[in-house]
Amino acid sequence: MIKILALGNSFSEDSTAYLEKMTEGLYVRNLYIGGCSLERHSNNLDNEAKEYVFEEHAKRHPDFPENVSANEIFASEKWDYITVQQASPYSGVVESYEPYLTNVLGYIKALCPTAKVVFHQTWAYPKASESGAFAKYNNDQNEMFECIKKATKAVEEKHGLALIRVGEMIQALRETDLLDDADYTRDSIHLSFNYGRYIAAAVWAKFFGKTVNDFLPENADREVIEKIKAFIFS
Numbered sequence: 001m002i003k004i005l006a007l008g009n010s011f012s013e014d015s016t017a018y019l020e021k022m023t024e025g026l027y028v029r030n031l032y033i034g035g036c037s038l039e040r041h042s043n044n045l046d047n048e049a050k051e052y053v054f055e056e057h058a059k060r061h062p063d064f065p066e067n068v069s070a071n072e073i074f075a076s077e078k079w080d081y082i083t084v085q086q087a088s089p090y091s092g093v094v095e096s097y098e099p100y101l102t103n104v105l106g107y108i109k110a111l112c113p114t115a116k117v118v119f120h121q122t123w124a125y126p127k128a129s130e131s132g133a134f135a136k137y138n139n140d141q142n143e144m145f146e147c148i149k150k151a152t153k154a155v156e157e158k159h160g161l162a163l164i165r166v167g168e169m170i171q172a173l174r175e176t177d178l179l180d181d182a183d184y185t186r187d188s189i190h191l192s193f194n195y196g197r198y199i200a201a202a203v204w205a206k207f208f209g210k211t212v213n214d215f216l217p218e219n220a221d222r223e224v225i226e227k228i229k230a231f232i233f234s
Helices: 010-016 038-047 070-076 100-111 132-137 141-159 166-174 196-207 222-233
Strands: 002-007 026-032 053-056 081-084 116-121 163-165
Touching: 002 010, 002 070, 010 026, 010 116, 010 196, 026 070, 038 070, 038 100, 070 100, 081 100, 100 141, 116 141, 116 166, 132 141, 141 163, 141 166, 163 166, 163 196, 166 196, 166 222, 196 222
Parallel strands: 002 026, 002 081, 081 116, 116 163
Antiparallel strands: 026 053
16 A cells, blocks of 8 residues: 655645545545645644644545644654645746745655655646636746746756656646546636546556546546546556
């Protein structure tokens, strides 16, 4: 069993919601604060702040009715992998990553010395996004995507972290005629429950060396899911 902890926000919630349902051999949990940035994660670790919801399947874990600190969860298990990410508004802003990512990595190394850290590359907003943060990228999906690629490449080069390339897969699928752009998201920023979350989980599964089963999200078309699966695992 591979034990994975995501230090994230609603975007790691989206990516991990279906993961255990779609594959075998993965134990996946998420530390959730909506919109949490690397700066806030860093400050929370400095202060051992009990601000996180500890989640499984994108819901609060029933054994953790109260919020927790990342510090205590890091130390609570022998995690094989810990994923980190930047909040979506700043995901393509290279300057927003440091010194916070370095500080977060220092805590992980100290509290989880055997865990491998990987970086979760998130996705650009839909073309019709009404998020105010989209203005950072001139309300242009392609510009946001290219900025995310640049920022995550810098993470690879500076820290030697492998990337879970969800953003690149979402964008590659957007360039096909399989679905309309809006079908990948459910609002101005988050992944759709039927297809977007499935894609993200499949990318994670592939990253960790797993195949996916016949899980079908609610309101998803089986034929479309099979085409998505073939695209990702080709």
